[in-house]
Amino acid sequence: MKSLLDLYNLERYSDAEKYAKSLTNLFPNNNFGWKILAAVFKKTNRHSAAVEAGRKAIEISPNDTEAHCNLGNTLLDIGHREEAMKSYLTVTKLDPNHAAKHLVASMSGENTKGASKDYVKWLFDGYAENFEQSLVDTLDYSVPHVLADLIFKENEGKPLGKVLDLGCGTGLFGQEILNQYTYLEGIDLSVNMLNKAAEKEIYDTLVSRDILEYLSQKELCYDYFIAADVFVYIGDLSEIFKQIKKRNKKGARLAFSTEELSGDSYRLQPSGRYAHSKDYIQKLCKQFDYKILKHHEMGIRKDENVGYIPGALYLLGF
DSSP: OOOOOHHHHHTOOOHHHHHHHHHHHTTOOOOHHHHHHHHHHTTTHHHHHHHHHHHHHHHHOTTOOHHHHHHHHHHTTTOHHHHHHHHHHHHHHHOOTTTTHHHHHHHHHHSBBBHHHHHHHHHHHHHHHHHHHOOOIOOOOOOHHHHHHHHHHTTOOOOOOEEEEEOOOHHHHHHHTTTTSSSSEEEEEEEHHHHHHHHHOOEEEEEEEEEEHHHHSOOBOSSEEETTTTTGGBSSHHHHHHHHHHHHHSSSHHHEEEESSSSEEEEETTOEEEEEEEEHHHHHHHTTTTTEEEEEEEEEEETTTTTTEEEEEEEEOO
C-alpha cells in the first residue's frame, strides 16, 4: 500500500487528497496530514484552501519551518508578498541558515553576491519533477535551443569537442547538441535534476557539485563552458570568469544567458533571480581578457508581470 507521501510524490493528487483528509479527520492534530493537504491544494491551483490548510499545520506545529516556508510559497504565488515575507522571516528566525534567507533578501531589496547552495538545492530538488513541463511548455523557455544555434553558427559546423555544462539541470542543453561533441559533462547541485538528466543518456559524466568549487579544484581542459539559465542564481560572476580563464589548459568558449539590467553591475531581483547588465559583462571581459563573439538579445521566458523577461545570450572566446 502506498504511503501518503508516496501518493503525493507520484502526483496522484486525488488519492493523496482523500488519504490526507481521512488522516486529518481521524487525527485533526496531525501536522503532516495538513501539510500534504496544503501541498495538494497548491499543486491543483486551489490556493485559498492551500493557505487555510497551511495555517492549520502551523497552528498545530508553530516551529515547523517547512510548513511556514510552504505557506510563504503559496502566498507568494497569489501575490500576497507582505504575508509571504512574514512567513519567510519566521522561517529564518527559527533557522537562520535556511534557504528562505535568499527570498527574504530578494524581497527586501538586498543585493547579495549569489544565492546560497542550500537555496539552489532546495529550489531545484523540489522543481525537478515538473521542471521541463513548467519551463518549456508553460513559460516558453527556448534558451538552450537558441544558445546552441548561436554556437553552431560561430563554430561553422565543426565538432564542439569537450563540453562542460555548468548547472546542467535536466539536460535541456545537452539535448540540443546531441552528437555534436566528443565529450559532454554536466554538473549541478540538485541530485534530483541530475537524475532526470541521467535518464536522457546523453552525458558522459554527471556530477553533483557547486560550480565555483568544481572550477577551482578540477583539472580543466574543455572547448566549451555552458551556463544556460544559471547565472540568474549567481550575482557576482567574477570568480567564475577568473577560474575558467586561469585554469583551463587551452583557449575555449564560454556561452551563457543573462536576464538584462541597465547600468554597469548586477542586481538581485524580487523574483529571487539576478539580472546582469551588458556593461557588467563587458567589464568582466576586459578584466579577464575575454572577447565577446556573439551578443543576442531575446526574451528569456514568460513572466506574468512583464510578458517575456528581457535577457541576452553571450558567446565569449579566450
